Amino acid sequence: MRADAFFAALERMPVAPLEAILGTGGLVVVAPHPDDESLGCGGLIALACAAGRAVRLVVLSDGCGSHTHSRTHPPERLRALRETETLNAVAELGLAAGHLSFLGLPDASVPSGGPDAEAAARAIAAAARACEAGAVCVTWGHDPHCDHRAAAAIVALARPHLGNARVRVFAYPVWGWTLPPETEVGPPPAGVRLDVAQNIAAKRRAIAAHASQTTALIADDPGGFRLEPAMIDRLCGSHEVFVELPA
Incomplete structure (x- = not known):
């Protein structure tokens, strides 16, 4: 299926309550970088926390790839900053600091396989x-x-170790929305849309907490990454989409 048709199909997926995703259980969000949790799942996290569900966030990379030429923010300082920003962000969503794990894998080089990927999979399964x-x-x-x-x-590596065969896995697009329309992305989506209208303000505050990614906070790297307002607006609509991934 082409990307344009795929994303049109996402907009037609049924709107469902939190229980359609979580059942009676808790939630694990896996974020490749500090900020993906807020961009893709901020509303879901806020709803789950407000409902009293147990929530865990696993951040895979150290986030040090966003400003590689900054002298004021060398890697260790940038890593610490991005972890602090993530803690501040999820606090806006109702998630306590003790429920986060930062795995510190190298930004732009997170492995898909091998020992480090297996270790990350075990950490997700433990969460x-x-x-x-x-x-x-x-x-x-x-x-x-x-x-x-x-x-x-x-996450595919983690599936055999989740401890419960009934744990469902869902995908949330972030940069997928920017794919060229003719890109082939596989079969039609199955999943749900979650109404997060009541959580948009909290989600925007969470995204804004990632100031290194949304502002000129790091001013000495003109080529550094910055989220465009249009991208933030695209991800802060009234619904978040979750595509169920078959076992």
Whole structure:
């Protein structure tokens, strides 16, 4: 299926309540970078926390690839900053700091296989067992970023170890929305849309907490990454989409 048809189909998926994703269990969100959790799943996290569900966030990469030429923010300082930003972001969504794991894999080089990927998969499985997860959500395997695709591969490695065969896995697109329309992305989607209209303000605050990615906070790297307002607006609509991935 072409990307334009795929995304049109996403907009026709049924709107469903939180229970359609989580069942009676908790939630694990896997983010390739610090900020993907807010961009793709901010509304879901807020709804799950408000409903009293156990939520865990696993951030795979250290986020140090966003400003590689900054002298004021060398890798260790940038890594610490991005972890702090993530803690501040999820606090806006209702998630406590103790429920985050930062795995520190290299930004732009998150592995899809091998020992480090297997270790990350075990960490995700441990998080799922800790919160008795009903669902694991990870970036879409067709997102045009190597780390997003690697995250999907790592969750596939984790599936046999989740501790509950009924744990469902869902993909959330982030950069997939920018794919050229003619890109082939596989079969039609199956999944749900989640109404997050009541959580848009909290989601925007969470995204804004990632100031290194949304503002000129790091001013000495003109080529550094910055999220465009139009992209943020695209991801802050009234619904988040979750594509179910078959076992």
